[in-house]
Amino acid sequence: MEKGHTIPILGQGYVRYIDHLGTDLRIVEAARISYKSPSKGVEQDKKLLLYLYKHRHTSPFEQCSITYNIKMPIFIMRQFVRHRTFRLNEWSGRYSELADEFYVPGQWRAADAKNKQGSQVSASLDHAALTKEVKASNDAAYATYQNLLKQGVAKELARMVLPVSIFTEVYVNCDLHNLVHFLQLREDDHAQLEIRELGAAMRQVAENLFPWTFEAYHKYRLTISEKPQDG
Ligand SMILES: Cc1cc2nc3c(=O)[nH]c(=O)nc-3n(C[C@H](O)[C@H](O)[C@H](O)COP(=O)(O)OP(=O)(O)OC[C@H]3O[C@@H](n4cnc5c(N)ncnc54)[C@H](O)[C@@H]3O)c2cc1C
Numbered sequence: 001m002e003k004g005h006t007i008p009i010l011g012q013g014y015v016r017y018i019d020h021l022g023t024d025l026r027i028v029e030a031a032r033i034s035y036k037s038p039s040k041g042v043e044q045d046k047k048l049l050l051y052l053y054k055h056r057h058t059s060p061f062e063q064c065s066i067t068y069n070i071k072m073p074i075f076i077m078r079q080f081v082r083h084r085t086f087r088l089n090e091w092s093g094r095y096s097e098l099a100d101e102f103y104v105p106g107q108w109r110a111a112d113a114k115n116k117q118g119s120q121v122s123a124s125l126d127h128a129a130l131t132k133e134v135k136a137s138n139d140a141a142y143a144t145y146q147n148l149l150k151q152g153v154a155k156e157l158a159r160m161v162l163p164v165s166i167f168t169e170v171y172v173n174c175d176l177h178n179l180v181h182f183l184q185l186r187e188d189d190h191a192q193l194e195i196r197e198l199g200a201a202m203r204q205v206a207e208n209l210f211p212w213t214f215e216a217y218h219k220y221r222l223t224i225s226e227k228p229q230d231g
Pocket of ligand 1 (some may be wrong): 185
């Protein structure tokens with residue numbers, strides 16, 4: 001995969017591949033140190049990696065990592081930063097003027113009657129009218145922001161009038177074990193659609209770099225109902 005490869009997400013957002021460390025073989029090599037045993041060929045190496053994944057021998061997967069540059073709305077960033085093992089740096093609204101870019105969903109969803117964490121596109125919503133109303137509200141908020149800046153208010157304060165749908169940007173590095181953990185939680189259908197779209201793009205990059213690991217992911221991934229309880 002070319003460095004800089006960019007996958008568009010969530011309107012004006014994206015997931016961009018910066019670089020990575022390791023390969024599927026690195027994971028196998030790291031695991032084989034336990035017995036100081038050499039590789040027994042590609043087929044056996046792949047078999048070992050699938051075994052490690054299936055039986056949750058997770059530490060060899062921590063030998064590999066990926067760095068992404070991600071642009072996403074702040075309300076998705078709030079979910080993203082709950083993953084404490086990610087190492088990240090964010091664009092600062094204290095030091096730079098934030099851009100006039102807001103996430104507006106293509107279709108509006110109503111709360112799901114059965115799954116209380118879910119939502120569904122609803123025919124009873126007036127999609128065009130909602131989009132118009134939200135865009136007008138974003139424009140008004142951004143105009144207030146600009147007006148505060150013009151009057152000399154510091155960027156760190158002026159930004160408080162902006163909605164959480166405004167885009168932010170991060171550089172994030174995560175090891176493969178914790179990336180897979182994140183994807184299991186955030187590609188699950190209990191997670192919000194927007195973070196699922198972000199997760200799918202991150203996986204698309206990772207799958208290219210670590211094909212055996214993601215073969216194991218698809219084969220053995222757990223759904224949220226099978227996992228230990230989390231928030
Ligand atoms: C569908 C869904 C809904 C959610 N809803 C809410 C919500 O309503 N409110 C809310 O606040 N959060 C919510 N969360 C966030 C959730 O509670 C977790 O904070 C988030 O998923 C990160 O999971 P994690 O802690 O396993 O991952 P990470 O923070 O990436 O940590 C990975 C693993 O490292 C270990 N670890 C990391 N840091 C520590 C530590 N300090 N102490 C002990 N072990 C540690 C744990 O084993 C952990 O599983 C939700 C998550 C999902 C997926």
